Amino acid sequence: MLPALKSEFRKLFTVRSTYIMIILALLLTALFAFLIEGYYGESGSPAATLAPTAYHEIVANAGGMTVLFVSIIAVLFMAHEYRYNTIMYTLTANARRSRVLAAKLLVLSGFAVVFSLVITLFALVMYQLGVGARGETLSPQKFDILVEFGRVVVYFVFYGLIGLLVAALLRNIVGAISVLLGLPIIVEPLLGLALKDNAVYLPITATDTIIGAALIQSDKLTPNSAMVVAGLYLVVGWSITWLLFMKRDAN
């Protein structure tokens, strides 16, 4: 298993798209946390008004804004194998397909954990600097660091796994990214019109509810129960993906 993990790790960090996505996510976080919420503070949000829930707001919004970058990295990580046909090397060097898939899941999950922590810490530091530059002082914060960070980590890992899953099924970069953007922006809001309060049980909405970043808000689902719902979707989705990965031709 170790060689497979090492190889997948190298794959992830030897293409420039990974670094471009990381830089874009950091720039977006800096723009939002330092400039918009910290320095100008004109949005009227708890973060802008330096309210006690400012940190929670920053963490949720920074996560919600940048989590798609993890999904896109995951899509490229998987779909590039098929686009450039390197999958034949991957599956010949390690003829056990389950091991290959497990290595991809573990490496991507590990990356999502580190990425989520970096983004969250960076957002808080940027926000604090922005507030300082504005010449204001923050109210004492209601912020359970372990709970908040834990949820962000799960949130990013889940989004990474969703990206990987969609790419493993479609094996096509444009198709997979379209699905990732289309589900939260078009499909689930439209379904939400019919499902009303129950729309929080839809996969992307449930996942977004983990950190309170969902477009459809409802009291029906707490962050912890959202974690369970989103996790169940992932278990079912990955069971199907796993089976197909074992059975399909590698091209």
Add this chain to the structure above:
Amino acid sequence: MVMISAQHLSKKYGKKVAVDDISFDVETGKVTGFLGPNGAGKSTTMRLMLGLDNGQGTTTFDGKHLYDYKQPSKVVGILLEAKAFHPTRSARNHLRVLAAAGGIPDKRVDEVLDIVGLKEVAKKKPGKFSLGMSQRLGIAAAILGKPKYLLLDEPANGLDPEGIAWLRQFLKDYADQGNAVFVSSHLLSEMALMADNVVVIGKGKMIANTSISELISGSAHSSVFVRTSAPSKFEKGLKARKLTYEPVDNGIKIAGVSTDEVGKIAFDAGVVVLELANRTASLEEVFLEITEDSQEYKTKAKKGSK
């Protein structure tokens, strides 16, 4: 016995049979050519052998399936497609990724880059490599784990004459070291120089599985040319033995016979032999002869037409 054994390989795409119950062995110490017209199923067969495509049949390497090996990269090296790399991952990093997967030390990466002549461009992005350079990178990937078996699909495509000559010698030497090389190519003159055995398929079916020498000697294009002092008298001798012949260039071309036999016929007929020569068919002639009914994609122009 130490070798690759492919047994009853079959693959369908919908109703179309791409590979139809093909079985063959690839012996160690030899280069085995894999020939067939376009669409014959060569690439699919190779993919089936490696477990990349799901179909019927089994392929064993030294009696074991590839997935039974802990480090398959040290058993089989592959080149199925020249441009199978991420275009912005450097050549060296591409090989480092493969080395890591196969449990191969990184220093081997620099060795193989040197072997295939890509050391100078190791840090370049292969997206801008020519086809020949891409093939060299593919060959480097194939030999990375010093595998006992090489499966190469059209490795000479895009190589310059120096590259082709190098590849030919390299593969022959590789086989001579007790390894087995299974290589497909449309460069039949190269194959004739390089291969010991040959597997020929057409429309997914096995056509021939033999040594190159046997394949050529058994061809209708292999013949004996003879010029005698009394052709009509000599022809009577041929007719008596029911041999196939045709008059050509002041002599006679006889199929399916050895020079020894022709000499004997001439002696029995009491004619003087003025010229006697073996005319060996080229691999291209034999290939076109045996795959005539298996050409999936035929051009309209006939031989000799303008």
